[in-house]
Amino acid sequence: MATLGELERTVMDLLWGTPGALTANALRDQLALATHDAVGKELAVTTVLTVLSRLEKKGLVERERETRPHRYRAITSREEHTAELMHEVLVTAPDREAVLARFIGSVSDSEAQALRKLLGS
Amino acid sequence: MFWAAHLLAGLAVVLAWPAPVALSRAKWPTRAPATAMILWQAIALAGGLSMIGAMLVWGLDPLGDNLVEALGRLGTMAISNEPAAELGLVHVFALSAAGLLSAHLIFTLLLTYAKIQGQRRRHRDMLNLLSSPAANRPATLVINHPTPVAYCLPGGARSVTVLSDGLLDLLTAQELDAVLVHERAHLHQRHHLLLWAFAAWRSALPWLPTSQLAQRAVNELIEMLADDEALKTVREPVLARAIAIVASGPLADSDGVYPSDALSTTTLTPGSPSGQDTGSTVNRIHRLLTPQPTLSPVQQGAALGTSGLLLVAPTLLLIAPWMLG
Numbered sequence: 001m002a003t004l005g006e007l008e009r010t011v012m013d014l015l016w017g018t019p020g021a022l023t024a025n026a027l028r029d030q031l032a033l034a035t036h037d038a039v040g041k042e043l044a045v046t047t048v049l050t051v052l053s054r055l056e057k058k059g060l061v062e063r064e065r066e067t068r069p070h071r072y073r074a075i076t077s078r079e080e081h082t083a084e085l086m087h088e089v090l091v092t093a094p095d096r097e098a099v100l101a102r103f104i105g106s107v108s109d110s111e112a113q114a115l116r117k118l119l120g121s
Numbered sequence: 122m123f124w125a126a127h128l129l130a131g132l133a134v135v136l137a138w139p140a141p142v143a144l145s146r147a148k149w150p151t152r153a154p155a156t157a158m159i160l161w162q163a164i165a166l167a168g169g170l171s172m173i174g175a176m177l178v179w180g181l182d183p184l185g186d187n188l189v190e191a192l193g194r195l196g197t198m199a200i201s202n203e204p205a206a207e208l209g210l211v212h213v214f215a216l217s218a219a220g221l222l223s224a225h226l227i228f229t230l231l232l233t234y235a236k237i238q239g240q241r242r243r244h245r246d247m248l249n250l251l252s253s254p255a256a257n258r259p260a261t262l263v264i265n266h267p268t269p270v271a272y273c274l275p276g277g278a279r280s281v282t283v284l285s286d287g288l289l290d291l292l293t294a295q296e297l298d299a300v301l302v303h304e305r306a307h308l309h310q311r312h313h314l315l316l317w318a319f320a321a322w323r324s325a326l327p328w329l330p331t332s333q334l335a336q337r338a339v340n341e342l343i344e345m346l347a348d349d350e351a352l353k354t355v356r357e358p359v360l361a362r363a364i365a366i367v368a369s370g371p372l373a374d375s376d377g378v379y380p381s382d383a384l385s386t387t388t389l390t391p392g393s394p395s396g397q398d399t400g401s402t403v404n405r406i407h408r409l410l411t412p413q414p415t416l417s418p419v420q421q422g423a424a425l426g427t428s429g430l431l432l433v434a435p436t437l438l439l440i441a442p443w444m445l446g
Contacts, residue, residue, distance in 0.1 A: 005249050012250050058246065078251065078265075085247050086266045086285070094323065097340065098233070098316035099240045101307040101347075103271035103300055104368045104402060105340065111400040115369045118406075119362070119379045 021071035125442035126179035136168035141331040154345040163428035171435040180215035229325035273304040275313035296363035299355040306350030
């Protein structure tokens with residue numbers, strides 16, 4: 001059985017790859033295809049709904065409530081989320097400095113210029 | 122106890138301002154980052170201890186000749202609900218301040234821990250969705266972004282190193298190894314604990330010169346320590362080039378990679394002609410390319426001895442004030 005984390009990831013991949021919205025049933029069928037083995041087939045729709053509601057709480061997925069059954073879509077694209085995450089990594093704020101250790105701290109423009117010259121570019 | 126309180130207060134002032142300013146301007150820490158790190162920890166610990174200790178000892182002065190006796194007397198007074206007339210208002214105030222400062226420091230330490238853990242958990246959650254495992258490299262994730270970035274996210278057994286596509290495009294295999302060894306050194310040497318402690322120290326007392334200078338110094342020192350660890354497996358020019366490339370950011374013209382010849386060290390001198398600060402990254406590269414001799418045993422001993430003394434002095438003043446005579 002795949003973990004919730006893995007399922008969240010696969011569901012998001014499917015939603016990001018779909019232009020429109022999908023129902024939980026359609027998602028389950030696609031999951032069965034995507035995972036290629038028995039895992040997907042055994043997957044109950046309720047599990048998919050659990051995963052979807054977790055993703056909804058995290059602000060990644062929204063639900064279209066006009067139709068029945070509800071259809072789900074990704075709120076923003078994978079690229080936007082990645083850009084947001086990288087922004088979090090690159091922006092230096094005193095209260096965030098301890099969260100992760102970056103290979104290179106923030107570099108001023110003049111410093112970057114000096115380094116580029118150094119590299120012969 | 123009277124003199125002990127004044128000496129502790131004096132020590133607290135020295136450790137809050139002149140000592141950290143002097144250490145932050147010193148040049149030798151680049152030659153012995155581990156020793157400098159110990160000294161910064163001693164300054165922070167002894168600073169906090171003498172700040173609290175000065176107020177505590179002075180507040181308890183009327184109650185006895187040493188800390189144990191005076192605390193015992195205070196306990197009896199509290200239990201039997203005696204009026205604090207014997208103590209006097211100023212001393213009660215000093216005692217309350219000592220209690221409040223201790224509580225504030227401990228609370229900030231815990232709060233900072235919770236905040237950092239929360240931010241790491243959210244970050245790991247998003248990484249789970251957005252990154253993919255790097256081929257042939259354990260505990261390494263690749264994220265799809267053009268900016269060259271490498272960082273490690275501590276989290277016990279779930280610690281990961283994250284690399285961006287942009288970084289993989291720019292670096293050779295050797296340079297990439299240098300980056301990975303550097304990041305793993307952060308994890309092995311538990312640098313996140315230092316980052317946590319000094320981040321808490323800063324957010325508890327943000328207006329104190331020592332807490333700001335200490336956090337900046339610690340941030341730079343852990344990079345040097347990780348660089349030194351990386352040098353056990355890669356050569357200096359490789360690591361220096363990796364640092365320079367990542368720090369330069371994405372290439373403006375996308376016609377390819379940097380020329381593969383070595384860095385020209387001649388153009389690199391800390392303290393540029395214009396007199397402006399060259400920044401810590403340039404200093405880091407300079408340190409790799411023109412290695413400085415390590416400290417002599419005497420200098421090393423002096424720095425470590427000072428660290429020891431800084432911790433012993435306030436402790437003795439607190440528990441054995443009669444030694445002053």
